Amino acid sequence: MVLSPDGTKQSTPEIDALVRETIERVADKWTMLILEALEEHGTVRFTRLGELVGGVSQKMLTKTLRQMEYDGLVTRTVHPVIPPHVDYTLTELGHSLGAAFCGVWQWAEKYHDAITASRAAFSRRG
Amino acid sequence: MVLSPDGTKQSTPEIDALVRETIERVADKWTMLILEALEEHGTVRFTRLGELVGGVSQKMLTKTLRQMEYDGLVTRTVHPVIPPHVDYTLTELGHSLGAAFCGVWQWAEKYHDAITASRAAFSRRG
DNA sequence: ACGTATACTCTCCTTTGGGAAGTAGGCACC
DNA sequence: GGTGCCTACTTCCCAAAGGAGAGTATACGT
Secondary structure, three states, X not given: OOXXXXXXXXXXXXXXXXXXXXXHXXXXXXXXXXXXXXXXXXXXXXXXXXXXXXXXXXXXXXXXXXXXXXXXXXXXXXXXXXXXXXEEEEOHHHHHHHHHHHHHHHHHHHHHHHHHHHHHXXXXXX | OXXXXXXXXXXXXXXXXXXXXXXXXXXXXXXXXXXHHHHHHOOEEHHHHHHHHOOOXXXXXXXXXXXXXXXXXXXXXXXXXXXXXXXXXXXXXXHHHHHHHHHHXXXXXXXXXXXXXXXXXXXXXX
8 A cells, every 4th residue: 555665565465454553453443532532631540530431430441541552542550559549551552543533533522513514414405 | 613813613512413413424434435326437327326326235335326316515416318317426515525525435455454463453352 | 038237235143341249458547 | 446437449240242143135157
């Protein structure tokens, strides 16, 4: 898809599959919203992060954070105290993904009313 | 979140909710992959689109396309012939979203190996 | 009369995700 | 010294989403 002159970025089936898998992984509602919350608030604890994201179940918050940690997007720091204290921070890779998603956020801010208008027009057409 | 000098883009709770709803709508695996396929191949028919996207069930292809039509991202053109002939094209709004997602695709192409490396490191740590 | 071509739609079943309750364990309080 | 609180989960149960595959409509070619 993208071919560099030096030939380092060729489009082989294996790479396509990896890119595809990456996109499927990352094109996820909770991943995007958690990323945004961490971008905006820096290092945040579990419960607070849940409040910031809003509407997420603890189960999905845990699961999504574990996956993001596995993928190298966040670091999970456990402070061995009681009651437990765990905080989450974006890695550099996480920040870079946040930057990439920025365009989508801007798109949403710019065009949400166009979508609303489209829906109204669609409904009017029956 | 983004404040313009002229005050046209203020961050009210209502607008935040709309942007949030827009993001949740659009941060979807099939929406992204369909968008990409249409960006790359222009006007495409139903079955062909399914092949291009790959791995999508007819049910989800139909459902996602209907939602995208409702949101004004694609146009659906029915040619009343037999056997049926329906084709799909991106609208301008759809193209603009494709452009916004472009950053995410480039991110995936650039960093998929970093993710693979992160996973390996994570597994090594236990 | 029958197979074919196309864009769905329907049914059944698996997987995913939400909601609420449970868990660990030291510490403050009564 | 028993009780309850605090936090980050985990578990259980049920509803919702999604995949696989078969069925549908209809005209045309053989």
